[in-house]
Amino acid sequence: MLAVALVAVLIYWPLMLWANAGQAARSLASGADLGCGTALQCATQLRNPVIPAPQQFATGFRSLSVPPLADTSAPRNALVTGGETLLGLALASLLGLVLATLLVRSRSFERATLPWLVASQTVPIVALAPMLAVLLGQFGVQGFFPKAIIAAYIAFFPIAIGMAQGLRSPDPLQLDLMRTYRASPAQTFRLLQIPASLPYLFTSLKVAATAALVGSIVAEISTISFSGLGKMLAENSRASDTVALWVIMIYGAALGIALVALIGLLERLVTGWRRPV
């Protein structure tokens, strides 16, 4: 794993030069004064590089991260987005659990809604985000909450499906055993089906976490927002600040990985007796 990381670092330098040289050559040919001789020398000094050079990365990181709690700094905005995502995940889990229980309990509910639940995932729900924001704004819901709702809207499906699968995972033998103990349906649900579904729940939570993060970032982009990674992406995309875009991308990636790791940690705490799947 480390060797591959090393190789990646080694190809980064020539790749960066190659990606930027073309643009540098074009600006030189158009007669722009870049303050450097050849295209290759200019490749590390472009104002809007395709792939930033190391020192550009360093400046970009510094200007976006120091001081960490300023309104325009990436760590603070990442925290905001992370908060929205977590709130969205909580809402999505609630909705997902209710749906999963209904799906497992009632066959007519499953037949009436499951095709549309699947279809709802092939629908670009993110396309609904701008409208949902306008709509919620009409009812006075603004700021943090609409983004969390949009995040939840995207994330509920993997949770519902995974949880339903988990609730059905006990095999007939175990169910028979519960019956011989004269366990009520509620007891079977609480003592057998819920614990059996936990590994499925956490697997789907990991999928849902990424989905929710995408949801909150898209929601920030497509609505009026004053903080968050999505708002920074939108602003810097409009300003064509490529270095900042790269830095924000890395922050976004780190946030996604951190969220999944957080759920992994939670999983180990809750299902400590199991072998991690």
Place this chain on the structure above:
Amino acid sequence: MAATSVSLRAPASRSVSGWPLLLLSALGLLALSFVLAGRAAPPDSALVWLLGVLALLLVGVFGIRQSAQGETLAARIVPAAATLILLVLAAEALLRAYGVPTGLIPTPSKVMQALWAARVVLLQDAYYTFVLEALLGFIIGTLAGLALALAAVRFRFLERGVLPYAALLSSVPIVALAPVVIKAVGLGWSSKTIIVAVTVLFPVVINAVRGLQSAQPMHLDLMHSYAASPTQVFHEVRWPSALPFVFTALRVSSTLALINAIVAEFFGTEGHGLGFRIQIEVGRFGLDIVWAAIVVASVIGVSFYLLISAAERLMLPGRT
């Protein structure tokens, strides 16, 4: 498996046809919509209408319940279809009852009109978004993912070195990647194709590797004792055992591909595509066109998903 799902469900009651109730509910909602459409101004007290709609929906729910009994084809299809029809009709009636302006939520009938009026533009958008971006990206991503998975299974150092990164990168939100790629490649459709390909790549790699390694050691030993060549082993044992995993990834990424093409278009296009259309029309409060675009996108999305599922059933009979 079948035994489990049966025993966890409520016992089936006697079979009664739900048709009368469904018809009553649907026609009632339709009548409400027509009565409301005949009025010049929205009614003073919408509460009465709301109660009426809810009552008719409740009748519909009972109808759906009854038509979902049994194992016939109708019992599988009717409940889902009825749910959609009743919900659309109820939305139409409620939106009219409350006099919600079209600029906020357009009624389903307005959306259908917009769909027809803008059909040429929307079809062209769909061509860009689906064929050029989602489908092409899906194919490229799948092929690249399969190649990478084969390499990772063949060369152990790649598996150790690359797979952890693939798992790590699959938790990176694609929207963070989109602006960078679009800035680097340009505003044309190819930048969106690349983004879709990257999205599809990771699930395919991870699932294909898991599938290729799921071949039973016993089977491999057997092939070894038959003196089968590596090609034969691959063809007879590894590939068949990998296929279910690959199809799972394909089903998931078929929906991801379309969604991500649309999201990526939010970051810049040359003026084509469903995502572009949605973005532009939301800004102009042309929400009937936005919904029409969403209808187009969802029809494409569902068809694509069903196509992949059909291919799965064709190639893996007896599963799922």
